[in-house]
Amino acid sequence: MDKKTSLGVKIHDVHHGLVQSTGAIIETEFDLLKGLGSAIQIATTIKDHETIKDLKPFYAASGELKISKPLAKEALTHLEALGFVRLQYHTGKSEIKRIDVVVPDLQKTYSGVGDYFISENTSDLAQKTLAILEKLSAFPHKEKEVISGLDLDINSYDQIKDVCKGASLLDTYTSPADSESIIYSPVYWDDNPDKIFELLKNHNSEDFMKSIDRIKSYQGLPDGRFNEDKVLHDAIELGCVPTLSVNSTSGLKKFLFTPRKGVGKLEKNLLHKARVLISCVRYGENFAGITKIFAPDRLINALVNRGFIKGHSESLMQYEPARNLGLVKIIPSGSKYEVHFIDNDENKLVVYMALEMLEIGDTSKFEDSEEIAKKILIPGNILHPTQTRTHFLRENQYEKSHSTINRINDLLRGIE
Incomplete structure (x- = not known):
């Protein structure tokens, strides 16, 4: 699979977690990822249809898919830029009155979104998040190897991990073999049900x-x-x-x-x-x-x-x-x-x-x-399985890192 297609797949993978999440870092560093993930979700849902003339049920249904109306509008503008939809507006450009659907097959959809992300993304955190998930889609890694291999500073890594833990995209466990901290993604349970090690601590x-x-x-x-x-x-x-x-x-x-x-x-x-x-x-x-x-x-x-x-x-x-x-x-x-x-x-x-x-x-x-x-x-x-697992984990609140707390505070104060 080429790099652009793989990026598109990762953006779709993270959608089911990010669409349920909000916060200072997500709305500033992960906003493009969130918009493009929703764009893919909408595109893959409407791809076999030609025209949408009544937007009210479209937005209502997007909401049921956890995609808010503003986010659905943003997703449609991304799809228009990609050439996957043609939008007709009422007077001005505030309200869409018609969507003509020209979504391509799955591979071209993913590849197009991946290419779009490469050209439009300005967030190093978002780019590094996808790079981490690319590694973890193959198999879990030692945390220290991920940090060194992607040349991550510890503050950036902590912020990525906090956001992704909250979105049920990343988690860690201690290796039973050498007690090293292992990072894995519950998104890829089909590829890597390695959290089984954790399960086997309490069950034979x-x-x-x-x-x-x-x-x-x-x-x-x-x-x-x-x-x-x-x-x-x-x-x-x-997540096993x-x-x-x-x-x-x-x-x-x-x-x-x-x-x-x-x-x-x-x-x-x-x-x-x-x-x-x-x-x-x-x-x-x-x-x-x-x-x-x-x-x-x-x-x-x-x-x-x-x-x-x-x-x-x-x-x-x-x-x-x-x-x-x-x-x-x-x-x-x-x-x-x-x-x-x-x-x-x-x-x-x-x-x-x-x-x-x-x-x-x-x-x-x-x-x-x-x-x-x-x-x-x-x-x-x-x-989606990510959403189901998030519901299971909702009562188990995790503690944000000092780096994430400081970053949120700086964002709210207007400090870059």
């Missing part, structure tokens, strides 16, 4: 493997099937297992998946979509209030081969997460809602991965490779 390896086998035999293991499993509860909190949340008629439910090493950076996006699709179907299988799903694989095959799932009263909420990722459209049919598959190459790969996970508990490795706005970006209820 045999119990952990039994818990993982439970998930492997039922990918998308739902609430109610692991609540008494202390190993899995601790694994969620530590991918955990998605879906909200529908029976309330917010979590679904667990096995961690996976060696996932390519672009493939990880497809894997996340496959897990979202499985989570939506598992919700219907385990928590539907009216008609439960008895054969998830048959339902997904019907969705793809027939092109739609027949109308159901609960489909509007249950499949919103899949719609927000551009996998399906939800079409009103009387008092019910049909789920229609968006047929493109990326979504076919997603379905293939989902079916493999349902059938064999794993998935093979792939190489990197006119709807009005009311029918897209409808408010969704999926929580």
Whole structure:
């Protein structure tokens, strides 16, 4: 993967943490990263549509995706500069009245955003943050090696670590081998579930493997099937297992998946979509209030081969997460809602991965490779794994470093 594409992937990776975060350093040093991350999130969601004429539901739905209206506007200006959208305004340039969508494929989207970041970024902290995450996407590193390898001064490093810990992008643990401080990213649990060392301090390896086998035999293991499993509860909190949340008629439910090493950076996006699709179907299988799903694989095959799932009263909420990722459209049919598959190459790969996970508990490795706005970006209820973990950690407040406290104070006083 070239440097520009890799940068774009990292910017998307940090979005799910930064979009929930605010503060002096984030709004000054990480503002471009935050805007571009939201731009990618919006672009990948609307890419299969042509025109958005009604902006009110667009902004409402962006808010449900944790992207505020001002941030969504900023993201659209970035996408316009990239040539991914064309914006038409009312009188003046304060309010957008129409969005024409010309988003390219995923690789070109990431590459374009990466190139844009290189040309527009003025923050050394933001650039070094992406460099750190690039290292950690391969495997965890000793903190001292990251600091020396990237020529970081300790104050800058402390500020990056504080921001990224708060956004659930970075964390540290002590190596059981040599007691060195190890830095890793919970974002890359698919590549590196190395926080397992921390888990194994309190649980033996045999119990952990039994818990993982439970998930492997039922990918998308739902609430109610692991609540008494202390190993899995601790694994969620530590970021060892991918955990998605879906909200529908029976309330917010979590679904667990096995961690996976060696996932390519672009493939990880497809894997996340496959897990979202499985989570939506598992919700219907385990928590539907009216008609439960008895054969998830048959339902997904019907969705793809027939092109739609027949109308159901609960489909509007249950499949919103899949719609927000551009996998399906939800079409009103009387008092019910049909789920229609968006047929493109990326979504076919997603379905293939989902079916493999349902059938064999794993998935093979792939190489990197006119709807009005009311029918897209409808408010969704999926929580990205980074967001899910952030909710788990919210009660465990961390203490900011002296460098970060001083930097915030200087920013508030207007001192550069």
